[in-house]
Amino acid sequence: MSVETAGLQQFSLGEQIVGRIDALAAISETPEHLARIFLTPEHRAAADLILSWMREAGMRAHLDAIGNVCGRYEGDRPGLPCLMLGSHYDTVRDAGKWDGPLGVITAIACVAELNRRGKRLPFAIEITGFADEEGVRFASTLLGSRAIAGTFDESVLAGRDRDGVSMREALQRFGLDPDHIGAAARVRRELLAYLELHIEQGPVLEDQDIPVGVVTAIAGATRLAAQLTGMAGHAGTVPMGLRHDALAGAAECISAIEYFCRTDGNGLVGTVGYVRAAPGATNVIPGQVSFTIDIRAPTDMHRNRSVADIVRQIEAIAKRRGLALQLDVTHENRTVPCAPWLKSQIANAIAAEGFAVFELPSGAGHDGMAMIDIADVGMIFVRCRGGVSHHPDEHVELADADAGARVLLRVIENFRAAN
Numbered sequence: 159m160s161v162e163t164a165g166l167q168q169f170s171l172g173e174q175i176v177g178r179i180d181a182l183a184a185i186s187e188t189p190e191h192l193a194r195i196f197l198t199p200e201h202r203a204a205a206d207l208i209l210s211w212m213r214e215a216g217m218r219a220h221l222d223a224i225g226n227v228c229g230r231y232e233g234d235r236p237g238l239p240c241l242m243l244g245s246h247y248d249t250v251r252d253a254g255k256w257d258g259p260l261g262v263i264t265a266i267a268c269v270a271e272l273n274r275r276g277k278r279l280p281f282a283i284e285i286t287g288f289a290d291e292e293g294v295r296f297a298s299t300l301l302g303s304r305a306i307a308g309t310f311d312e313s314v315l316a317g318r319d320r321d322g323v324s325m326r327e328a329l330q331r332f333g334l335d336p337d338h339i340g341a342a343a344r345v346r347r348e349l350l351a352y353l354e355l356h357i358e359q360g361p362v363l364e365d366q367d368i369p370v371g372v373v374t375a376i377a378g379a380t381r382l383a384a385q386l387t388g389m390a391g392h393a394g395t396v397p398m399g400l401r402h403d404a405l406a407g408a409a410e411c412i413s414a415i416e417y418f419c420r421t422d423g424n425g426l427v428g429t430v431g432y433v434r435a436a437p438g439a440t441n442v443i444p445g446q447v448s449f450t451i452d453i454r455a456p457t458d459m460h461r462n463r464s465v466a467d468i469v470r471q472i473e474a475i476a477k478r479r480g481l482a483l484q485l486d487v488t489h490e491n492r493t494v495p496c497a498p499w500l501k502s503q504i505a506n507a508i509a510a511e512g513f514a515v516f517e518l519p520s521g522a523g524h525d526g527m528a529m530i531d532i533a534d535v536g537m538i539f540v541r542c543r544g545g546v547s548h549h550p551d552e553h554v555e556l557a558d559a560d561a562g563a564r565v566l567l568r569v570i571e572n573f574r575a576a577n
């Protein structure tokens with residue numbers, strides 16, 4: 159057997175997955191910049207392609223009331239509760255091709271493999287390709303998984319895209335009935351668990367030199383908007399000791415946030431991603447500065463304590479510098495812990511494939527944040543090059559795609575529901 163043939167056999171699942179990742183990536187608003195946005199013609203074309211793959215894998219498949227692609231592979235008798243696998247197939251603009259589709263395509267490859275062997279399990283397998291996770295079109299995320307979890311907020315139907323089209327209108331044009339979104343909802347007794355395979359979107363697995371990891375939790379996040387108000391003044395005439403420089407104060411706050419998170423050692427991350435100084439002139443002392451703070455941690459308790467600590471530090475800096483401070487929480491979401499019983503089944507599968515078992519939290523949001531309302535959640539991360547994501551350079555090696563698929567297949571075949 160030639161080396162090449164051996165390689166093909168060794169990575170047979172990975173080969174198919176990468177081929178389909180490329181096929182799906184070809185469905186884009188523009189050929190140069192991958193963009194597959196909710197309720198567009200590309201959404202429809204991608205859904206049709208995924209439906210065809212599901213049917214080819216021996217599944218019944220349909221589009222649900224919000225545009226999710228849903229497939230079902232019956233267990234050893236019909237009507238059994240399911241292990242639900244899934245991820246999203248929408249993208250951001252100028253996206254990479256792996257974020258989302260890898261989870262959907264890998265799950266289908268696993269079911270196709272079971273089907274090829276004629277294997278039925280003592281539970282059903284369902285795969286959901288969520289229609290909108292990223293929230294690009296209507297600035298509201300997790301639309302597909304919220305519909306499945308029965309937590310879809312009807313008020314978002316009135317939201318409009320950048321062309322002024324409401325979500326209600328967009329659903330109707332797509333051929334879906336906005337008044338029937340409730341029909342997409344599932345209930346807890348139908349699901350044994352929700353399991354998602356996704357690219358890491360960070361550099362940790364690459365740093366550890368391992369292809370797959372066990373996710374411990376989807377980190378919750380707190381976002382704050384801060385405004386510091388001092389006194390604008392002439393850059394030449396106001397002595398340093400008499401200044402109330404809002405931007406210098408903000409700089410001290412930013413350094414304090416970075417230092418606090420950097421020295422935490424328990425997975426805390428903090429980012430100031432936006433700063434605006436007014437009046438914003440070379441020769442004027444900045445009188446007012448607005449900036450944002452994004453804080454994430456693997457547990458809610460750790461995040462809440464850290465946010466309180468950071469707020470105290472910012473208040474102290476403002477007070478010492480004679481700056482007025484306005485601080486508002488603009489967004490907050492809870493941490494979604496992955497179920498210990500699922501983590502251990504994933505860890506067993508990773509070990510059985512001969513890889514080191516490594517646990518890591520997810521700093522990015524995922525559909526599990528919605529699915530937790532109706533099922534225990536587990537996640538498998540697959541290494542991506544340089545940790546790059548939401549970018550055309552996003553890349554997964556064929557061998558890693560294959561490793562992820564073999565781990566997922568093993569988890570499915572050895573799956574035992576929680577008691």
Ligand SMILES: [Zn+2]
Nearest residue numbers: 246257258356
């Ligand atoms: Zn994603």
